[in-house]
Amino acid sequence: MKSEPHKVFEQLLNSKGLKVTKQRKDILDYLLKARKHVTPEDIYRDLNKKDANIGRATVFRTLHLLENAGFADKIQFADGRLAYEHKFARPHHDHMICVECSGVLEFSNATIEKIQDEISKKFLFKPLWHRHEIFGRCKKCNKMD
Amino acid sequence: MKSEPHKVFEQLLNSKGLKVTKQRKDILDYLLKARKHVTPEDIYRDLNKKDANIGRATVFRTLHLLENAGFADKIQFADGRLAYEHKFARPHHDHMICVECSGVLEFSNATIEKIQDEISKKFLFKPLWHRHEIFGRCKKCNKMD
DNA sequence: ATGATATTGAGAATCAGTCTCAATTATATA
DNA sequence: TATATAATTGAGACTGATTCTCAATATCAT
Ligand SMILES: [Mn+2]
Ligand SMILES: [Mn+2]
Ligand SMILES: [Zn+2]
Ligand SMILES: [Zn+2]
Numbered sequence: 001m002k003s004e005p006h007k008v009f010e011q012l013l014n015s016k017g018l019k020v021t022k023q024r025k026d027i028l029d030y031l032l033k034a035r036k037h038v039t040p041e042d043i044y045r046d047l048n049k050k051d052a053n054i055g056r057a058t059v060f061r062t063l064h065l066l067e068n069a070g071f072a073d074k075i076q077f078a079d080g081r082l083a084y085e086h087k088f089a090r091p092h093h094d095h096m097i098c099v100e101c102s103g104v105l106e107f108s109n110a111t112i113e114k115i116q117d118e119i120s121k122k123f124l125f126k127p128l129w130h131r132h133e134i135f136g137r138c139k140k141c142n143k144m145d
Numbered sequence: 146m147k148s149e150p151h152k153v154f155e156q157l158l159n160s161k162g163l164k165v166t167k168q169r170k171d172i173l174d175y176l177l178k179a180r181k182h183v184t185p186e187d188i189y190r191d192l193n194k195k196d197a198n199i200g201r202a203t204v205f206r207t208l209h210l211l212e213n214a215g216f217a218d219k220i221q222f223a224d225g226r227l228a229y230e231h232k233f234a235r236p237h238h239d240h241m242i243c244v245e246c247s248g249v250l251e252f253s254n255a256t257i258e259k260i261q262d263e264i265s266k267k268f269l270f271k272p273l274w275h276r277h278e279i280f281g282r283c284k285k286c287n288k289m290d
Numbered sequence: 291a292t293g294a295t296a297t298t299g300a301g302a303a304t305c306a307g308t309c310t311c312a313a314t315t316a317t318a319t320a
Numbered sequence: 321t322a323t324a325t326a327a328t329t330g331a332g333a334c335t336g337a338t339t340c341t342c343a344a345t346a347t348c349a350t
Contacts, residue, residue: 019316019327040306055330060307076221080338082306096270107264112257116279119252125241127281134261135276139269164296164347185337200299205338225307227337 005032005071005088012069023054027062028071028086037075037083037104077102078135094132100141150177150216150233157214168199172207173216173231182220182228182249222247223280239277245286 002010009028010020030043044059063084066072074084078099093108112132120127147155154173155165175188185204192199208229211217219229223244238253257277265272 017327021316021328023329053330055332056306057308057331058329061328080306096265096268096272098270099273105268105270107268109260109264112260115254115257119254120241120279120281123241123250123252124284124287125243125250125279125281126287127241127279128244129281130277130279132277133275134265134270134272135274136265136270136272142269142271162296166297166346168298198299201337202300202339203298206297225337 003032005086008088009066009069009071012071018065022052023058024062024065026052026054027059028066031066031072031084031086032088034085037085039081039083042083075104075131075133094134096134096136096138098138098141099135100137103138103140105138148177150231153233154211154214154216157216163210167197168203169207169210171197171199172204173211176211176217176229176231177233179230182230184226184228187228220249220276220278239279241279241281241283243283243286244280245282248283248285250283 006025006028009024012018013020013024026047027043030047031038034042040056040059040063043063044054044056047054047059063072063074066086067074067084070087072084072086074082075095075097076082077097091108092113093106096105096107098104116130117127151170151173154169157163158165158169171192172188175192176183179187185201185208188208189199189201189204192204208217208219211231212219212229215232217229217231219227220240220242221227222242224247226247236253237258238251241250241252243249261275262272
């Protein structure tokens with residue numbers, strides 16, 4: 001049984017004349033099953049632990065594909081590292097990122113989103129996407145100092 | 146006559162047992178005079194046009210120093226490039242960044258800032274800094290498509 | 291002026307990400 | 321199913337940004 005996200009992804013590939021490959025399916029799968037934001041290197045390492053070998057280039061290519069299609073989003077830790085999460089059946093949200101443990105808390109606030117749109121309009125700026133990241137110390141890391 | 150920011154910077158250096166060097170003064174000066182967000186490479190290139198030569202390493206080292214001291218902030222363009230601006234007598238603000246021309250518009254909104262703090266508190270997250278960047282097309286680039 | 295110490299720039303090293311290209315794979319069609 | 325065509329792949333070279341190393345130099349307290 002093929003999950004809904006896989007179906008949707010394959011429809012996208014078909015509609016663009018792209019091919020449904022094992023690598024693309026594996027990477028989407030990995031993102032769907034991940035419980036946290038994962039780095040390209042996580043994906044590369046973990047998928048190569050199993051059977052198949054998959055190239056780094058393919059990991060990056062596929063992440064870009066998913067991102068451009070609106071199926072994945074990225075966040076950036078305090079040290080610059082990028083991490084991805086899938087967007088299937090997940091509403092938009094922003095992040096609080098711990099500078100100690102790189103733990104991520106998610107939040108969303110309708111008022112903030114509304115004000116953003118008003119500001120954009122005022123400046124005649126056409127917003128495409130945004131990132132709103134709060135860096136600090138999570139509850140746990142705060143206690144330990 | 147030494148400007149206030151230079152005085153403050155030198156106080157910081159003294160208080161940390163660091164030395165007041167020509168390179169550090171030149172880089173601060175460059176930031177103070179820049180009318181826009183500048184990249185490390187901008188600084189490196191322009192300062193080397195004149196007399197002195199200054200190493201790339203020193204540019205990065207000094208930017209980190211200023212950033213950690215709270216005297217400079219960075220933003221990141223859609224393609225990942227970093228740019229800096231000084232924070233002397235400039236209140237906090239966030240950015241709208243054009244994905245076409247990398248032009249930057251600045252905004253600040255007290256309500257958004259307040260809600261952020263409330264959210265942080267709710268999650269027992271201790272915020273240190275944040276970035277709120279809206280990517281899209283500026284008025285000019287929007288017209289041209 | 292001297293000496294202790296911090297700073298410097300050149301260039302090597304690192305790192306994430308991109309590019310190249312020959313071999314492989316997916317898919318449409320017969 | 322076999323074939324033809326075009327997209328995809330992984331290895332590894334390459335890139336650009338940043339960091340590191342270290343011997344030479346500059347700063348500053350004395
Ligand atoms: Mn998230
Ligand atoms: Mn700004
Ligand atoms: Zn933490
Ligand atoms: Zn623009």
